[in-house]
Amino acid sequence: MNIRRAGRDDVPVVLGLLDGATEWLVARGRTDQWGTEPHSTSPRRIAQITSFADDDGLWVAEADGRVVGALAVxxxxxxxxxxxxxxxYVRLLVTDRESAGQNIGGVLLDHARELAREAGVGLLRVDCFAGGDGALVRYYEKQGFTRTETFAVPVNGSEWPGQVLAQRL
Incomplete structure (x- = not known):
């Protein structure tokens, strides 16, 4: 697996990864995390991923000539x-659902740890969806993160529950 800095040309493929993850969640009845609409048609999400690329904080993982994951820090x-x-701060972590079980997320988080160390930073944080069965929070805990604080973001008249996790390097 190769990890490289991503640019504006990679924005559509990263949005495609997000669309695939949303489809996977919807197929399992888990619409409370990201809803049901594709990210690739959301002006807000397109602008966000583009800004990650413009800030030089977007990275992609490639395997066998295709992008299988993305990280924004x-x-x-x-x-x-x-x-x-x-x-x-890990601002985005998404992997290709067709490549599940290959530790792509773990490899990308290792890359984030290395970037933090190179910058002389001793704290890596991430936030994630804290609803549902809590599987995403447990994933980050298995990756060495510790829960710190919860938060809620207003979305369409309700609140999206979030969890911040931190890791000392």
Whole structure:
């Protein structure tokens, strides 16, 4: 697997990964995480992924000539309380559902850890959906992160539950 910095030309494929993940969630009745609409048709999501690329914080993992995962790192998301020390924040992590079980997410998180170390930063944080059965929170815990704080983001008249997790490097 090769990890490389992504640019604007990679935005459609990253949106495609997000669309595939949403389709997978919807097929399992888990619409509360990302809804049912494709990310590739959302102006807000397109602008967000494009900004990740423009900020040089977007990375993709390639295997056998195709993109199988994406990682975005940078500053904390605006809906999360800022850290009290320098940090690197995982802003996006998504993998190709057809490649499940190949530890692509783990490899991308290792890349984020390395980027943080190179920047002299000792704190890596991430946030994720905290609803449903809590599987996503448990995934990050298995990756070495510890729960810190919860938050909620207003979405369509309800609240999207989130969990911030941190890892010391």
């Amino acid at each position: 940078g500053d904390a998301m605006p809906y999360v309380r800022p850290a009290e020390e320098p940090e690197l």
